[in-house]
Amino acid sequence: MKFVATTAVPAKIAQRAAKLRTDLDAHNYRYYVEDTPAVSDAEYDSLFRELEAIERDYPALATPDSPTQRVGGQPATEFDPVTHRVPMLSLNNAFADEEAEAFDRRVRATLGVERVDYAVEPKFDGLAVSLVYEQGHFTLGATRGDGYTGENVTANLRTVRAIPMRLPAAAPPLLEVRGEVLMLKRDFAALNAAQGSAGEKMFVNPRNAAAGALRQLDSTITASRRLAFFAYGVGAVDWGDVKPPATQDALLKLLTALRLPIASQRSVVRGLEGLLGYYRAIGSKRDNLPFQIDGVVYKVNQFEHQERLGFVSRAPRFALAHKFPAEELPTEVLAINVQVGRTGALTPVARLKPVFVGGVTVVSATLHNEDEVRRKDVRVGDTVIVRRAGDVIPEVVRVLPESRQPNAPQF
DNA sequence: AACAACTGTCAGCAGGCTTG
């Protein structure tokens, strides 16, 4: 039998530990949420090590919510499946203004309202996750998966400094926060610089770097990758004594009060003019934002309106992702293959001279989209325009006529 | 009544990246 001495902790030390914790949390918030870091990484590390030392000397002071507990533990062998209490659905997309107009028209028609208020926000280019807080404590973090079942990545998400381990006392007894994990542009650049000088593999874009970091079985690697997080909604909630918000705007204000990170670029606008105005405003700021986005999201602000609009298939009728135009670049067709699918479906695929477009290197593109180019129009040796937006599959958009070789072989 | 246009659902398929 071993006795552990209940060492009395000097009040001064306990106060210092508490101060360090709130300071470290505040620095995290400034770095990831307000985008105005107050201290250098070195200063942060120094505070962090001081807290670690105190907790080592006085284990009674070590709490599971301490910033020092984020560093990650035992490597997992696999991720357990997590069934979402409320499915994590996707959004309908729009590229053209006319589609946004059609969205607004349909919403107004269904609601019988002249003008609709919309909560609007950037559409982050990251990975959707679910964070469950029970009695204010972060207890479960999961990926979106297929929308119904994701993976338990709690250990990895604990290392994300932008994610609070504990919410203020005013938090509802059960709160499932929905949001996006991503890597800030500056952290991506720093990571790749480090990977490069260490002779390690570089990452292609922040989104894939974030996705890879989140899927690490060893959470100590995740911890070194500096992921950010922004919340944009909730899933299952037991409000308890908290008055449930009536609008998306009020919900995000509530989450902000709970110290959850919310994108400062969000807004509330009125009518179609408001939507398109916001789309243009964010589009012009896009390059100066600290994170990558691939569009903006419109949500009908009133929850009562949202309920009346309901869902269609896997997407709500009260929300729309208005994406920025796809990047398009020319490249050369090296070959055309015909793939045979499992069911025997034949799909022509163009093998392309590699081109970096839309954040990835495209080497092949389907010729399946009859709207854009018919496959008989494309020949080996042609120069074609390849388009890729966000996560959309690369497409051959058109053939440059002047590139047509007179005797190019048909496939 | 006949037809067109649209809305919604589903299965199947697609590409790229990372991990193991």
Place this chain on the structure above:
DNA sequence: CAAGCCTGCTGACAGTTGTT
């Protein structure tokens, strides 16, 4: 190098709504 993850498009079909 395969499997698993992410993502979203397409076409077939059915049902609904609108137009002539």
